[in-house]
Amino acid sequence: xLGYLSDFEKTFAAMxxxxxxxxxxxESEPETAFAVRSAWPRVSMYDMGASxxxxxxxxxxxxxxxxxxxTQDVLTLSGERKVEVPQGYSVHRQERAPVRFxxxxxxxxxxxxxxxxxxxxxxxxxxxxxxxxxxxxxxxVVKGG
Amino acid sequence: xxxxxxxxxxxxxxxERLERRVAIAPPVDIYENxxxxxxxxxxxxxxxxxVNVRLEKEQLFLHARCYEQTExxxxxxxxxxxxxxxxxxxxxxxxAEKIAASLxxxxxxxxxxxxxxxxxxxxxxxxN
Numbered sequence: 510x511l512g513y514l515s516d517f518e519k520t521f522a523a524m525x526x527x528x529x530x531x532x533x534x535x536e537s538e539p540e541t542a543f544a545v546r547s548a549w550p551r552v553s554m555y556d557m558g559a560s561x562x563x564x565x566x567x568x569x570x571x572x573x574x575x576x577x578x579x580t581q582d583v584l585t586l587s588g589e590r591k592v593e594v595p596q597g598y599s600v601h602r603q604e605r606a607p608v609r610f611x612x613x614x615x616x617x618x619x620x621x622x623x624x625x626x627x628x629x630x631x632x633x634x635x636x637x638x639x640x641x642x643x644x645x646x647x648x649x650v651v652k653g654g
Numbered sequence: 655x656x657x658x659x660x661x662x663x664x665x666x667x668x669x670e671r672l673e674r675r676v677a678i679a680p681p682v683d684i685y686e687n688x689x690x691x692x693x694x695x696x697x698x699x700x701x702x703x704x705v706n707v708r709l710e711k712e713q714l715f716l717h718a719r720c721y722e723q724t725e726x727x728x729x730x731x732x733x734x735x736x737x738x739x740x741x742x743x744x745x746x747x748x749x750a751e752k753i754a755a756s757l758x759x760x761x762x763x764x765x766x767x768x769x770x771x772x773x774x775x776x777x778x779x780x781x782n
Contacts, residue, residue, distance in 0.1 A: 594685065
């Protein structure tokens with residue numbers, strides 16, 4: 510009888526342990542493992558008045574690895590980041606996951622598609638999107654009566 | 655409130671902002687072969703001038719400052735304006751003098767050569 514009881518308790522202890530582990534998993538995972546992968550690359554955008562400036566963190570990528578496409582008001586950045594284990598090395602830790610990505614940003618106003626320029630430096634892609642003339646801020650002179 | 659008080663307040667606020675720089679841990683790969691340990695870290699936006707790699711006792715400390723976009727109105731904020739910072743425990747037997755680091759396309763590589771004494775050695779077997 511005693512033996513039966515302790516087995517019974519053990520079952521609950523195991524379930525408690527399982528529940529604790531699940532809670533910990535649910536709490537801790539999103540901002541660590543998954544967040545890095547789903548939000549790759551990190552993108553920032555700024556309104557500079559006459560243009561928009563978009564910056565994307567694409568460490569290790571070269572010009573040929575990224576594609577930029579403008580369809581109406583949506584700018585899409587896509588590409589692939591491969592991670593290769595250097596020849597003859599064994600792996601201890603690998604957090605820099607290989608990723609195939611596509612991120613789209615809706616632009617708030619029309620831009621001049623012909624004058625978009627993009628540069629890649631220090632692993633940061635910088636895209637300058639000049640606003641089309643009708644969307645540029647205009648100063649209105651206030652006249653006295 | 656006088657203008658003077660107001661400006662002093664603003665001054666304080668900016669001073670606080672300067673102190674409170676956010677640091678994030680860059681994702682890293684760690685590889686090893688017979689000669690060295692290789693650490694590869696993603697640090698986009700870091701300039702090589704600002705990268706600081708230091709081995710102290712058995713800890714490898716890594717820090718880099720990111721250049722910032724200060725103009726314009728932010729429409730979409732990634733994790734800009736954050737520094738990179740990470741510390742690793744390094745096994746014994748690393749030749750501290752020969753550690754080399756390079757930064758290319760926002761990827762930092764740190765080569766940690768093993769000292770002669772811990773490298774695998776081939777022992778020759780002689781017949782009679």
